[in-house]
Amino acid sequence: MTDAQQLINYARNQFNEIAADVERHFDLVAGNLKERFAKPLSAPPARRLPPPTTWQLAQRWMYKHKALTAAIVAFFVTGSVGAFVYVKSRDLKKKRRAKRSQSGARTDVVVVAGAVTNPLTNALYLDLERRGFVVYVVANTSEEEHFIRSQSRADLIPLSLDLVDPFMAQNQLARFQNLLGSEQRAFDHAEPHRLNLIGLVVVPDLRSNPARVEDISSEEWSDALNAKVLHTIATTQHLLPAVIEHKANVLFLTPSMTATLKPPMHSVESTVYGALQGFTSSLAAELKQDGVNTTWFKLGNIDIPAATAKQRRDGVPAPRLKPTPLRTLHDQVFDTLVAKRPSRTLHVGRGSLTYDIIGSVMPPSFIAWMMGVGSRPRIVRDTSDDDLQGSAGSLTWEKVDQERLDA
Structure with missing residues (x-):
């Protein structure tokens, strides 16, 4: 055998070995793949859903029982309206009488401080x-004392208070405190009792004639601040010792519709109004430390029969929006006087809460647009006490709407 033939045989053997190795490798891979795919694939574990919430269960129940759900909703709505009407009617029929x-x-004793001839103040102390x-x-x-005595009420008594002479005022209030501390008898051989001061009702006089700032003299500013601010502060200051001693509730009643809009x-x-607001806030914080509650009544448009009757005689047309009855204010005052924890602020009268929100939240540009931009407000000089409708000189809803329409 020649060398060339030996080389060819060697190459053929090497090729056969390589081909055999490749074939064995492919057979091994094919066997592995066959075994792999022959086994069934295991499914991934099922994901467990969280348990349904109470709201989801309720939704499913309502979806399955639509008719019954509608009946239940109608029952609750009707019942709520009926309960509200019942509570309001019972509140109106509730007899509010002093002990x-x-x-x-x-x-029970109540002290009322304010303009004696003011229709609102007059109606308030007569109702109490x-x-x-x-x-x-x-x-x-002395004129105010005569006016009070002319009401011919046995338990409506004038409390003389001379603010010009502080020493005289202290002596007058000392006699009043001695009267509260002494025993009283309704008739001979009756059981003695003591008087209890349960409340001080302050009705500041905020009335003023509309005028431009440059037309108001310094004397008029001084008179207004003295008569309306300092007079109220001095009266309250003199009565505070008796109020603190008896833990009486203090009530401030001020018209707020005009003052909040400015x-x-x-x-x-x-x-x-701003000065009395600051004074009332500070006083309430101080009296709270002494266990005395202070309530600020922000009054809106209230129907005062005496003022309404005079307006009818004068031919003034009735307002389009009916004012709040005066009885609502009287009931609120009574409930606040006898309450142990009365509210800090109460809105009574149509427009009080609305204008308070507008004046504190809305920008001045919106208030100016509402009042009528570019139009001069008409000056109406109300000097009669009988013309008071919640507050003399205050803007009612009808006046504000009319000025906006005229603009």
């Missing part, structure tokens, strides 16, 4: 006397 002693004598309180009305002059031509009323 009496075993002998039938009146024991009818409800069974012994009402003392602060009188600074319209033009009402700078005096807005200034007085």
